[in-house]
Amino acid sequence: MSEAILLVGGQGTRLRPLTDSTPKPLLPLAGVACTTHQLLKAKAAGVTRVVLATSYLAEVFEAQYGAGEELGLELVYAVEREPLGTGGAIANAGQFLKGDGPILIFNGDVISNHSLEEQYRVHESSGAVATLHLTPVEDARAYGCVPVDDSGRVKAFLEKMDNPVTNLINAGCYIFDRSIIDVIPLNAVISVEREIFPELVKQHVQGYVSDDYWIDLGTPEAFTKASADLITGRAYSPALGSLNMEYLANAAEIATSARITGGTFLDEGVIVDESAYVHQSVILADSRVGSNAHVENSFVGRGVKIGSGIKLVNVAVGDGVEIHEGTTVSEGARLSA
Ligand code: GDD
Numbered sequence: 001m002s003e004a005i006l007l008v009g010g011q012g013t014r015l016r017p018l019t020d021s022t023p024k025p026l027l028p029l030a031g032v033a034c035t036t037h038q039l040l041k042a043k044a045a046g047v048t049r050v051v052l053a054t055s056y057l058a059e060v061f062e063a064q065y066g067a068g069e070e071l072g073l074e075l076v077y078a079v080e081r082e083p084l085g086t087g088g089a090i091a092n093a094g095q096f097l098k099g100d101g102p103i104l105i106f107n108g109d110v111i112s113n114h115s116l117e118e119q120y121r122v123h124e125s126s127g128a129v130a131t132l133h134l135t136p137v138e139d140a141r142a143y144g145c146v147p148v149d150d151s152g153r154v155k156a157f158l159e160k161m162d163n164p165v166t167n168l169i170n171a172g173c174y175i176f177d178r179s180i181i182d183v184i185p186l187n188a189v190i191s192v193e194r195e196i197f198p199e200l201v202k203q204h205v206q207g208y209v210s211d212d213y214w215i216d217l218g219t220p221e222a223f224t225k226a227s228a229d230l231i232t233g234r235a236y237s238p239a240l241g242s243l244n245m246e247y248l249a250n251a252a253e254i255a256t257s258a259r260i261t262g263g264t265f266l267d268e269g270v271i272v273d274e275s276a277y278v279h280q281s282v283i284l285a286d287s288r289v290g291s292n293a294h295v296e297n298s299f300v301g302r303g304v305k306i307g308s309g310i311k312l313v314n315v316a317v318g319d320g321v322e323i324h325e326g327t328t329v330s331e332g333a334r335l336s337a
């Protein structure tokens with residue numbers, strides 16, 4: 001399994017305003033873009049060449065990673081002028097593959113600690129045309145629901161159903177035989193989840209079930225949680241090694257009376273004033289947290305000014321926003337400049 005396709009063309013609608021100028025996969029987790037965490041995980045499992053299936057803000061990926069020299073991977077870009085959906089994206093990216101071997105395909109907004117090597121072994125030994133990483137969740141409604149039989153063979157694929165038949169879901173990481181990529185029509189909008197998997201299960205699709213750390217980064221809250229989990233060591237990434245820290249700060253200026261906890265990430269040039277409290281949050285470059293402010297489970301963009309005494313809980317703040325002292329910000333708010 002030396003080649004991979006990474007699906008990174010989605011709009012990240014639920015993450016606005018954070019995704020207005022940065023594609024969701026490039027938002028930082030513990031200071032490192034989600035895409036970098038994923039590419040290095042694939043590399044550690046033996047992948048040497050990755051086709052990035054891009055669409056929304058496609059140019060930003062190429063500007064950041066180029067041909068992949070810095071990561072020690074060969075990267076190529078398959079750009080969809082109009083988003084083709086997850087299935088159309090796989091077909092389009094398939095044209096850029098070199099080899100005939102099994103292909104690793106993964107959603108670009110997931111941090112997972114499952115073993116790609118184990119998943120590959122299951123693929124090899126089962127003889128399936130596709131092997132899906134599956135993980136149990138409490139509420140399966142927002143995901144692809146995937147019932148399996150006793151041997152782990154996938155019985156059905158039910159994308160986002162109201163009454164899930166199982167709590168086992170599609171974790172967004174697949175191994176496909178090359179033959180099933182080549183038959184997806186080109187230049188058509190197709191969903192792998194809604195159109196391809198329900199057909200493929202009539203052949204042989206295998207499930208690889210694991211309950212290792214897994215998170216989908218669909219919301220700002222999920223981003224702050226994943227970032228904090230990497231910093232405190234609840235989650236692992238080869239991009240960071242094993243951390244076990246209360247917070248991670250890149251050249252930030254923190255008043256001695258401020259309290260930073262819960263795996264918070266503070267980027268370069270961040271200033272935290274006296275008696276401020278920042279818990280399980282992400283604060284990007286050059287932002288300032290005023291004195292006595294309370295910032296909890298929140299994702300704060302670049303160059304943001306949070307006034308004295310401001311309380312933010314589960315809030316996403318876009319780049320450049322100023323929140324003046326005395327403002328009340330409701331829980332879960334999304335603020336943009
Ligand atoms: N290139 C390209 N083109 N990529 C796309 C497109 C497209 O048109 N649409 C979505 N993607 C990418 C997104 O960037 C993301 O990385 C991935 O495909 C999945 O899209 P999401 O929009 O995040 O889907 P989801 O989270 O609602 O559901 C998917 O992921 C769940 C697990 O996290 C599905 O695969 C579910 O079945 C799954 O359970």
Ligand code: MG
Pocket residue numbers: 107109216217218
């Ligand atoms: Mg997602």
